[in-house]
Amino acid sequence: MRGFVRRVRRLPVSLLLGGLLTALVVGAALLSLVWTPFPAEQVRVVARLRPPGPVHWLGTDHFGRDVLSMILVGARNSLAVGAAAVALGAMLGVPLGLAASAWGRWGDEAVARLGDLLFAFPAVLTAILLTAALGAGAVNVVLALGLFNAAVFARVARGAALAVWRRDFVRAALALGRGPLSVTLVHVLPNIAGVVIVQGTVLFAVAVLNEAALSYLGLGIQPPSPSWGKMLGDAQTFLFTAPLQAIFPGAAIAVTVLGLNLLGDGLRDALDPRHRSAGLL
Amino acid sequence: MLAFLVRRLLTLALTAWLATLVVFAVLEAIPGDPALVMLGTSAQPEAVAALRAQMGLDRPWPVRYAGWVGGMLHGEFGTSLTYARPVAGLVADRLAITLPLAGLALVLSAGIAIPLGLFAAGRQGRAGDWAVMAFGQMGIAVPGFWFAILLILLFSVRLGWFSAGGFPGWEAGAGLALKALLLPAVALALPEAAILARITRTAALDTLREEYVRTAVAKGLPRRVVLRRHVLPNALIPVATILGLQFSFLVAGAVVVENVFTLPGLGRLLHQAIGQHDLIVVQGVVVLLAVTVVAVNALVDIACAAIDPRPRVTV
Numbered sequence: 001m002r003g004f005v006r007r008v009r010r011l012p013v014s015l016l017l018g019g020l021l022t023a024l025v026v027g028a029a030l031l032s033l034v035w036t037p038f039p040a041e042q043v044r045v046v047a048r049l050r051p052p053g054p055v056h057w058l059g060t061d062h063f064g065r066d067v068l069s070m071i072l073v074g075a076r077n078s079l080a081v082g083a084a085a086v087a088l089g090a091m092l093g094v095p096l097g098l099a100a101s102a103w104g105r106w107g108d109e110a111v112a113r114l115g116d117l118l119f120a121f122p123a124v125l126t127a128i129l130l131t132a133a134l135g136a137g138a139v140n141v142v143l144a145l146g147l148f149n150a151a152v153f154a155r156v157a158r159g160a161a162l163a164v165w166r167r168d169f170v171r172a173a174l175a176l177g178r179g180p181l182s183v184t185l186v187h188v189l190p191n192i193a194g195v196v197i198v199q200g201t202v203l204f205a206v207a208v209l210n211e212a213a214l215s216y217l218g219l220g221i222q223p224p225s226p227s228w229g230k231m232l233g234d235a236q237t238f239l240f241t242a243p244l245q246a247i248f249p250g251a252a253i254a255v256t257v258l259g260l261n262l263l264g265d266g267l268r269d270a271l272d273p274r275h276r277s278a279g280l281l
Numbered sequence: 282m283l284a285f286l287v288r289r290l291l292t293l294a295l296t297a298w299l300a301t302l303v304v305f306a307v308l309e310a311i312p313g314d315p316a317l318v319m320l321g322t323s324a325q326p327e328a329v330a331a332l333r334a335q336m337g338l339d340r341p342w343p344v345r346y347a348g349w350v351g352g353m354l355h356g357e358f359g360t361s362l363t364y365a366r367p368v369a370g371l372v373a374d375r376l377a378i379t380l381p382l383a384g385l386a387l388v389l390s391a392g393i394a395i396p397l398g399l400f401a402a403g404r405q406g407r408a409g410d411w412a413v414m415a416f417g418q419m420g421i422a423v424p425g426f427w428f429a430i431l432l433i434l435l436f437s438v439r440l441g442w443f444s445a446g447g448f449p450g451w452e453a454g455a456g457l458a459l460k461a462l463l464l465p466a467v468a469l470a471l472p473e474a475a476i477l478a479r480i481t482r483t484a485a486l487d488t489l490r491e492e493y494v495r496t497a498v499a500k501g502l503p504r505r506v507v508l509r510r511h512v513l514p515n516a517l518i519p520v521a522t523i524l525g526l527q528f529s530f531l532v533a534g535a536v537v538v539e540n541v542f543t544l545p546g547l548g549r550l551l552h553q554a555i556g557q558h559d560l561i562v563v564q565g566v567v568v569l570l571a572v573t574v575v576a577v578n579a580l581v582d583i584a585c586a587a588i589d590p591r592p593r594v595t596v
Contacts, residue, residue: 113292113295113296113299116292116296116575116578117296117299117300117303119529119574119578120296120297120300120529120571120572120574120575121300121303121567121571121574122529122530122532122533122574123533124533124536124537125532125533125536125567125570125571128536128551128552128555128563128567129304129307129308129563129567130307131555132308132554132555132558132560132563133307133308133310133311134310134311134312205422209424210533212424212426212427213424213425213426213533213537216426216537216540217536217537217540217552219555229426232426232427232430235430236430236433236541239430239433239434239438239445240438243434243438246427246430246431246434249427250423250424250427250430250431253424253427254419254422254423254424254427255422257421257422257423257424258418258419258422261418261421261422262418
C-alpha cells in the first residue's frame with residue numbers, strides 16, 4: 001500500500017488533477033445512463049426557470065427541464081462526439097502519417113499538402129459547409145471534427161515515425177529482411193503510440209470545445225437531446241431573468257476541457273521525461 | 282530565398298485551388314436539386330427553373346466549376362438569393378465589422394500575452410509564473426462563446442456599461458462602433474492570449490538559456506533590459522508563427538462570437554446564410570475564408586523565413 005502511494009505521489013500533478021477531473025466527467029456521463037434526477041427531456045412548463053433549490057439542484061430551464069439532468073446527459077453526448085471525432089481522426093490520420101514516413105519524399109509531400117488543405121478549413125468552417133450540404137446534426141459534426149483531427153494526427157504520426165525509422169533496431173529489422181509494412185506494425189507503431197495518445201487527449205478537448213460551439217450555433221447535437229452548447233444558447237435569451245442558467249453548462253465544458261488538457265500534459269510528462277515541466281505548467 | 286519564395290507561393294496556389302475544389306464538391310454532393318433546396322419544396326416551378334438557369338445547373342459540372350472559379354478571380358462571387366445583391370458587395374460590407382474585430386482581438390491577445398509570457402519566463406517556477414500558466418490553462422479551457430456570455434452578464438446585465446449586442450455602424454462615430462466591438466474582441470482574444478502566453482514563455486525560456494543572454498546578464502545589465510533588448514526580439518519569431526496560425530482559430534471564433542453579440546459581420550452572414558439555405562453566399566464566404574487562412578499562413582512562413590533563415594531548410 002505504501003509503495004502504491006509513493007508511486008502515485010511521483011506522478012506529475014497535472015496527470016493526477018487531469019485524471020481526476022476527467023474521471024468526474026466520465027463518471028457523470030456513465031451515471032446518466034442509469035440515473036438522472038428527472039428525465040432530461042421532460043418538459044414541465046409550470047416549473048420553468050426555477051432557481052437552484054432542494055428539488056431541482058441546479059434549477060430548471062425555460063421549458064421546465066431539470067438542468068442537472070440535462071448536464072449529466074450533455075456530458076454523455078459531448079464525450080460521445082469527442083470520442084468519435086478523435087477515433088475517426090486517428091483511424092484516418094495515423095495510417096496516413098505512417099505511410100508518409102515509410103514512402104519517403106512523395107509520401108511526405110502528399111501528407112504535407114493534405115495537411116495544408118485540411119488546415120485551411122477550421123473545424124467550424126467545415127461543419128458549416130457540411131451542414132449547408134447535408135443538414136445539421138451530430139454525425140456531420142463528428143465528420144467535420146474528425147477530418148480536422150486526421151490532418152493533425154497524420155502530421156504528428158509522421159514526425160514521430162520518422163524519428164523511429166532512423167533508430168538502430170529498425171535498421172536491423174530492415175537488414176534482416178523484414179518488409180516496410182511489417183516494420184511499421186511491429187516496431188514503428190508501438191513506439192509512436194505514446195505521442196499519438198497524448199495528441200488524442202488534446203484533440204479530444206478541442207473536439208469538446210468545437211462541439212459546444214457548433215451546438216450553440218444550432219449546427220451540432222439537435223434538440224430535444226441535451227447539449228451543453230445548446231443549453232448556453234437557450235440560457236442567453238434569459239440572461240436578465242435566470243442568469244445562473246448561463247453558468248452551469250459553461251462550467252461543465254470548462255471542467256471537461258481543463259481535465260483533458262491537464263491529462264494530456266501529464267501523460268506527455270509521464271511518457272516522455274524530457275518534456276517534463278514543473279507541476280501544472 | 283528566391284527558390285523558397287517561389288516554392289511557397291506555388292504551394293499556396295495549389296492549396297487554394299484544392300480548397301475551391303473541396304467547397305465545390307461538397308455543395309455538389311447535396312442530395313436532390315440544389316435550386317429546390319434553396320427555394321423550398323413549395324416554390325413555383327418557374328422560380329426553380331430560373332434559379333437553375335442562374336446557377337448553371339443545366340450545364341455539366343466542369344463547365345460550372347470553371348465558370349465559378351473564373352468569376353471569383355474577377356471578384357464575382359455570384360448573387361445572393363436572400364439579399365438579391367452580389368455576394369462580393371455583401372462580403373465587403375460585413376468585412377467592415379469583422380476585420381476591425383479580428384484586428385482588435387489580435388492586438389489585445391498579443392498585448393496581453395507577450396508581456397505575460399515574458400513576465401512568467403523571468404520568474405520561472407515562482408508564484409508569478411504559476412499564476413500566468415494557470416491563466417493559460419483556464420483561458421484554453423473556457424469556451425470563447427461562454428466567456429462572451431459571461432462578459433455580457435457582467436458588463437451589460439449587471440453593470441450596464443455596454444450594450445448586450447448589436448452594432449451602431451461606423452456612421453454613428455468611431456468611438457461608439459469601437460465600444461460595440463470591445464467586448465466581442467476581448468472574448469475572441471482570451472483563448473488566443475492564453476495559447477500565446479504559453480508559447481511566449483517557452484520561447485523566452487529557450488532564449489534565456491542562450492550564451493549571449495548569459496553574457497548580457499554577466500555584464501551586469503538589469504533583468505528588464507536583458508528581457509527587452511535580447512530575449513524579446515528572438516522569442517518573437519515562434520510567437521509570430523503561432524500568431525499567424527491562430528488566424529484560422531480567429532476566423533472560426535469570429536463566426537461564433539459575432540453570433541453571441543449579434544454583430545452583423547462575416548461570421549453572422551455565413552450563419553444566417555445556412556438558415557436561409559443561401560448556398561451561393563455559403564459557397565462564396567467559405568472559399569474566401571479558407572483561401573485567406575491559406576494565404577495568411579503562407580505570408581507568415583515567408584515573413585519568418587525572411588527574418589530567420591533556418592526554416593527555409595526544413596519547409
